[in-house]
Amino acid sequence: MELRHLRYFLAVAEERHFGRAAARLHIAQPPLSQQIRQLETELGVRLLDRNTRRVELTEAGAAYLDRIRLVLAAVDEAGEVARRVAAGLQGRLSVGCVGSATYSLLPAVARRLREELPGVEVAFRGEMLGAQQVAALQRRDIDLALLRPPVDDPGILVRVLRSDALIVVLPDGHRLASRDRLSVADLRDEDFVVHAIRDSAMHGTVRRLCDRAGFEPRIRHEVVETSTLVTFVAAGLGVAIVPEPVAQLGVPGATYRPLAEQDARIDLAVAVRAGDDSPVIDQATRVLSETVRGLALRTLFQP
Template sequence: MDLHHLEAFLAVAEELHFGRAAERLHIAQPPLSRTIKQLERDLGAQLFDRTTRSVRLTTAGEALVRPAQDVLEGMRTARRAVRSAGRGETGRVRIGFAGPSSHVLVGKLGRVVREQHPGIELMLQSTTYNYEALRQLQDGELDLAIARWRIEPQGLDHRVIAVERYVLAVPAGHRLAGREEVSMAECRDEAFVALPADPGSSVRDAFIDTASQAGFAPNIVQTAPDTWTAVALVAAGVGLTFTLDTALANVVQTGIELVAISECERPTFQQIAWRQDDRSPALQAVLRASEEALPTPDLPSEPGA
């Protein structure tokens, strides 16, 4: 029994006339009759009572109608699904990101994808720090990553979606509060709250490098799992934190103030990245949507511009 047999059976069952069923199937009547007989032999049951004047379904034939319809509808559904996936209308796209600035960007992307491609599901991994996100992307564990980096990653295409600058978050009332700018060297004796080293945060790496260039190893008194926690600890007076202006723009800032860092005039860039060899139609659809949701901003023409 195959789909050809079921299509023939349903045509006869619905027309109750072999001639009309043959016309509907665009075949001659004798091949149709042979197909029905083959199906009956395969099932070991007579499906139709035939006379010279009429065709009727037997009890066995009536029992086959609904299963046959379900099988053919299932096949049509499968074909539609394959065609839709091939056109990028359905599918899944896995996105890795971390931090409050990325959460806002993902929200914008998710809204546009939902409006333009409701059949595409975004699978979000919200605690994937930059270097881990890039590794997972290169290994095929992610399809997209929102990240920033200092060394060009291999095998990836990417596009800038945000221009950012490093700043210090200090408690309200701190000696540095109210300053427009501070040198990192002035923070030699300060206590700091930092993101963990293990997940591979580019912000932490930039913090350590900036302090090192200023001639000291920072006194990290508390590690925070994310920027929200770090800001809460700063507001409580635990220490300062080195972070990004875009991250703090999306965090409640009660009890803290932001101060620019003179050594960090040069901006950093948040980017959306994907594998160069990934031709998934769903991914391509999401990338097109990202150009509307997360357009590339005007980039500084010179470092520090």
């Protein structure tokens, strides 16, 4: 028995006429009659009562018709699901986000993914440092990462999405808060709050900026989450250098000032596993890239 036997029988049962069924199926009537007889022979029951004018279902044929409708519907649905999965329109996806992308980009990305890929079940993990995301990609805990380069792993493909300016976070009322713009050298005598050393591209960026300004930062606190970093600054525990989107957190007690150094910037990138040919990941990466291009980052400070 093949699926065509079921489709042939369905056509005859619905049309109640071999000629009309054959025309519907775009085949000749004699082969259709032969296929139905083969089906009845294999089943060992008569499915149809035939006469010169009309075809009627036997009781067994009516019961069989009910079941094959379910079977054919399930087959059609399975084919549609397979096509949607192959096109990246159905499946599951886990996305990791670095802290600043969690606040500035994740909401828009989540909305766009729901709109364009409603058949994809997406889970987000926010406030993940870069090294955590790389490890999660390697373990297949996440499928796509929004992180800050560099990534020193040939098994991970990285593509820059945008470049963010770096700014200074100060406690409200800080002596430097009265200035419109600061240089890194202005922070020479300040205590610093930074991201954890082994897990953050920002930690190395802050050290390089301070080294270029001729001093070593006096690091008092190392944290994992960006929201914690800004909260520590608001509490008066130090100052910090962060990507500009962090200012969208709006933590009470924190003041933001631009840096005078025009090249004080850090990239935001999307990272995936090399060789991963998942259509869902391809679709999600496309949506993410289009969202970033179409989303004008709200700039707090004019250059």
